[in-house]
Amino acid sequence: MARGERKRRSGPPADAPGLRASDKGVQGAMGRRREGRAGMGPGAGSRRGPGGRGAGGRGPGVAALAALGLALGLGLGLGLSWRGILAWQRARRAVTLHPAPPALPPNSSSALAAPDLFWGTYRPHVYFGMKTRSPRAPVTGLMWLQQGAPPGMLGQLRHTCEQGDGMGPYGWELHDGVNFGRQRLHDGSLLLTTEFVKRPGGSHGGDWSWRVTAEPQTPEGSVPPLLSLFFYVATDGQGTLWPDPGTGGQLDGINGHTEELGDFRLILLPPTSAKGTALKHGSYNILWMPSPGLPLLTEAVKNRLNRWFQHRPPGGSPERYLGLPGSPQWEGESPQPGHTVQGQVVVQQLTLKPPFRVELVFESGSVGWGETRPGGRLAGPVLSQALDAHATAFTNRFEETFRLEARGLSSGEQALGRAALSGLLGGIGYFYGQGLVLPDPGDEPEEDPAPTPSLFPPAPLFTAVPSRSFFPRGFLWDEGFHQLLVHQWEPQLTREALGHWLGLLNVDGWIGREQVLGDEARARVPPPFLVQRAAHANPPSLLLPVIRMLDSGDPADLDFLRASFPRLQAWFSWLQQSQAGPVPLSYRWRGRDQAAAGLLNPKTLPSGLDDYPRASHPSTDERHLDLRCWVAFGASVLARLAQKIGETQAEAELADLATKLKDENGLDSLHWAPDLGAFADFGNHTGAVRLARGPQGLVRVVGRPPPRLQHVDALGYVSLFPLLLRLLSPDSPHLGPLLDLLSDSRHLWSPFGLRSLSASSPLYGQRNSEHDPPYWRGAVWFNINYLALGALDHYGRLEGPHQAQASQLHTQLRTNLVGNVWRQYRDTGFLWEQYSDRDGHGMGCRPFHGWTSLVLLAMAEDY
Template sequence: MARGERKRRAGPPAEAPGPRAPDKAGRRREGRFGAGPGSGPRRGPGGRGAGGRGPGTAALAALGLALALALGLGLSWRGIVAWQRARRAITLHPAPPALPPNSSSAAAAPDLFWGTYRPHVYFGMKTRSPRAPVTGLMWLQQGAPPGMPGQLRHTCEQGDGMGPYGWELHDGVSFGRQRLHDGALVLTTEFVKRPGGSHGGDWSWRITAEPQTRESPVLPLLSLFFYVATDGQGTLRPEPGTGGQLNGIDGHTEELGDFRLILLPPTDVKGTALKHGSYNSLWMPSPGLHLLTEAVKNRLNRWFQHRPPGGSPERYLGLPGSPQWEGESQKSGHSVQGQIVVQQLTLKPPFRVELVFESGSVGWGESRPGGRLAGPVLSQALDTHVTSFTDRFEDIFRLGARGLSAGEQALGQAALSGLLGGFGYFYGQGLVLPDPGDEGPEEDPAPAPSLFPPAPLFTAVPSRSFFPRGFLWDEGFHQLVVYCWEPRLTREALGHWLGLLNADGWIGREQVLGDEARVRVPPPFLVQRAAHANPPTLLLPVMRMLDSGDTADMDFLRTAFPRLQAWFSWLRQSQAGPVPLSYRWRGRDRAAPGLLNPKTLPSGLDDYPRASHPSPDERHLDLRCWVALGANILARLAQKLGETQAETELAELAVKLRDENGLDSLHWAPELGVFADFGNHTGAVRLARGPQGLVRVVGRPPPRPQYVDALGYVSFFPLFLRLLSPTSPHLGPLLDLLADNRHLWSPFGLRSLSASSPLYGQRNSEHDPPYWRGAVWVNVNYLALGALDHYGRLEGPHQAQASQLHTQLRTNLVGNVWRQYRDTGFLWEQYSDRDGHGMGSRPFQGWTSLVLLAMAEDY
């Protein structure tokens, strides 16, 4: 995930380690970071291996015709090449799709059609379709002075003071429960789906509003706003009842047919009817799904009186009293494009209310099989799902059997549920800048970006509050957790990501699809560059599928293989380095005056220190390791599928990249005693105060081609990705360094950059605090745990040490994540290596959910 882009969009900077003076002693004696065997640079075997499959014959013929036309129009050859790249950047790959046609439809997957696929709102549901009607909840605690409404809650926001909140239970398919803490108020939202009919079946919500504790102060009047909105197709019609309450909302869309929404009268928490709710409603043209909050807020312009039996009347801010259509007059049978109906219920907590969605293809009301999904029927369904979830959770992850406490088990359930409840279904067009190739600079702002073809994406998101959209390298880690629970969801997510492949085999690393996603991203960060890669972590769940032996997994991988191969081929060819079998991340920031160390957003490690002066001569260790891992996984897959030619090519590449002598020749730095990046570098850089703020100052010695003196996550990638043999002469020294608390080891997990490194805890610019410069990240710690467990099971001179470090690291990491969850109610984006406190965005039930697999020791 492009964390550097994230930090620029963040609010006040999170707590981060302070600067540390660099240790200038002993840099070139027995190795900067400790003694260890090493040898001078050696040249490894050459060759890059053959490429993957390209566009089909028809696509090439069309391209040839277009080139002939361009030549006829008098374009220069350079212009033709640029035009060709621009067209290919926004052309979909011709390989067969990895998923069957209409795989997201109600007919193909009825149980997945409806879901909580709007992760950016506190509670809402939609279908897996491009122009889906959406449903959602807003709420407002009344009691603010007249003319000064309180905060209308709707979309998850990083700085809105909410919390904790998040899914405690969610099975990814049929039910979920979450608690939303808003001051002294707690809203518990629950939903259950019930299959039936032809359009995805029924579902019901239950919202319980109550004080946080018995000692909490008396809560003010609470208004709940239940809404349904169409997005470009379909009609809605509210049916007025008495006292402003709607008898129901009737709707019709192409995909759903006829449907009906009913807000049932409120009850107390035991189910006894309450008869003193106040109702308001709104029916109007939809201004766009991304503007729903403002549309409701702007119409809260009248004060009403709530009159409870035997109590004093209270004023509250409300919508109009009856559902009068606010748009142009509707002709009979005419479909109005884009509508929204809102029902406002105002009542003093505690109370409970249920919203029922009924599909016309099932029937109406109590006549449907099983009766209406409400009241006792809904309670029984919820109880059944809770029992099924907890039993299945223990069967899969065995946390109780491993002796973990009830609190730690609750953390594991929340980690899984938050990830499953964070799935979103997006549809739209991304903005793409083509690969300029060798003819232009990678960061040249021209030409203008082009629109990628409209496409769907079904994916988990890293953070509902801050990053509610798809991130490529995050998703591979997400699916490691999801696959253990529901392999079908992983196949769906991978298939959608592979559906975003362009003609060259590129996938944009950040997907901003649709207005609701786009409104959360500043314009400069909407554009994806077709030259920029991301770590190929989608291959990590592919490796799980290979080992599963499941027929459905292999059927999917057989269909997906051409796209996986094309994606990997593009990665290793487009990111090829200056010498054979070396690789470099394209898209590093330029050496701007205000940047201490130009960032490398495509690597996912943003401000992790690289060569101080970017150049085409860089060799990036982590990227070579990712390519080595990818070649090995795809070679295994090709073998299982009987793809003989692909297997031969990929296996040959895997052998070359796993050759430890070749790795040493490119990345072992004997003067540092570790593996390292190579580039045009000097350690004599610092930020100094100038007239325009902090600026970079480069002292002496000047930059020269050399290994980069930064000890951190990148230095250990050959270990983390299990590329070293158990008898490697480097394994022991690396394990010693890993365990040294002067470097990566901390009581809370492995820090991202050694406490002895010059840029540890250093800001990267005036407004850019440290990110991957000391903080503990769960995803890389998970890779480290898997590697230590791996080497602890293999015979070799370091088996006992690796096993011991695994146990200690797991205790440190899991213990700290559990303590922070217990104290704050959140999983966090990163954790301080100094005191363990959560930092960055929250809730972050993206790859931090890997703590569940760490607890289960599932690597």
């Protein structure tokens, strides 16, 4: 997972300086005169990829020529240089969508096309909330505040998932990805259980209901503090909301209307005991205001709390509490009937002492209102019955799918498996917005020290996220691993996710590796890391679930792959052309950090293995082993797909490329390092580097011997890629040495899984800069370990001299991995981003229900 642009901190909402729309990019590029020879960048429309099709297709090639002709005439008239004209063209291409037919039908996310997926928990960055799959979706959510802070002070208002908020374990323990979920949130002495269930009907996505149960976790005899729950609904740019006043500050409901939902109503029902008995007395407050923007909603609510309210339970002593205004008074200019306000928010605050439970009901006007709707209102006993039925169905389906109980796994390990799946499904989000892109500078050096990014066209993205607290947005290479598990459970979700990712393809075949779409996503990313560069690739891991789809036998999967093939082919063609290396059939990751004074080893963020040691001095002579293996893997997968759908010309070209890249003699000549006894990168390298204290902090010092072109002396994950992607024959002379490297505790083997860098490496456990601790320098990462399990299982089933060793290593590695993840989950309640190779402890961010959720497939021995 490329974490360089996933800064280990969150930042305030901000727009990147110098932001411009793509149509303003013309003026910006033409205003910067550049002189020198003209050069076409990688991925230009004239290039042809496997299958004989240009990466951009015939249409954009003609359009590019026309645009270039116009630019030439315009540029020469203005005295613009050739270099400036080509820079302008590259800037335009970077933000031009690919013309191939979409992989998904038009309006596939709408309520009419996919009513079962229209509503969902598609706001993974908040503890509990729902929205629709629409660009300007109304959103709903929950905040809470434990009252009782000293006078003049405000306690912790919980809303968005934050890495450092001190929350105890939290996450979905059950979530089916479509209709139902149950989550537990531990907040100090408070346990909140949130549940939701959807019910189909009407033409706008149906109804849904929430149940929130609050339970004190205080010593017996102690009095829990007052608890305030804040339920809100917000429109973003279109639609109206009208609170329906009740008595005592409690609303009878919130009426609303939007273009995609039609008329709807939200009702917060009176609180009850845990058994549903109406015994609780609550205090109510209301806020109705113009939307400040969703990223600012927490602060807006916090700023409107004051201490002018008392909670007066029957027979109890009054207590003061922080409350919102007491009646539904509109804070802005008075809206008139029929007048649309640009975004509104209604918040209903409920305050009382736990234990209690409360229900929020959403009713679609296209179904009817209240008890008259089919099945009655989705509340009380009706809601309890629905929740119980969905929980039972989930548990039964889970065992039928993964068979953990039948495999003899303990009840605790089964609970871990359910949480892994549920956390991943509950972390699926729907995003819409415009990303920031810098074009590929081509072969020319970038002369502008601060080039201005352009805005990519508005686009949706339906994707799982790695971590709700730290990375609540889409990452390209993570998503391929996510969908391995999702497809096993709900293939429709995988087709939707892959179709959305392929919808982000630009005219050259590039997809940005990190997607920051929409104001809420942008608010979580520091401005320097918002921009994607159109020259930078990412591992093509989306092809991992493509294999699953090819093997599934599901006609819907094959139909989707047939529709997706032009885009998959364009994406792969761009990858293998734009990242071509210095010699035939070699490849080089573009975008390595230059040899900055403060970096021990310049990072390679596009590879996904950020600080994994590469050549010490970046150069165009580099040959990256993992990238060559990814391209060989991709060619094989797409050749198989082309054969399946009858694309004979593409099949022949892709199969030919795969054969050449999998040729072991060719691989040896470029990447086998006899001195290491392993495969390796090649580049301008020396091991004589260290960080030393200087006037400005730690700086890199290069000693002797000086760098020279050679194999890079790093043993680790990269060394294993020919094995991980199953490119070696079972009788390969190199398979044995790789298995020995993998199983040697002096190198990669640990009791907790395969470490990312050999314990004997000089850079093992070393920080890369003063403020950059080790990341892929020893820690155990589950995604690579999962690939290793699959490879060992694969070679353990093939006859050959290493069959028995591979099979034995598979069993031992699976035991180590699953056992450690289970122990850490049992002790902390979290899945973690990575695990220590020294003691197994979880490290990095948490909860991390991204590729660590593959522990479920490992338990099921499903590779």
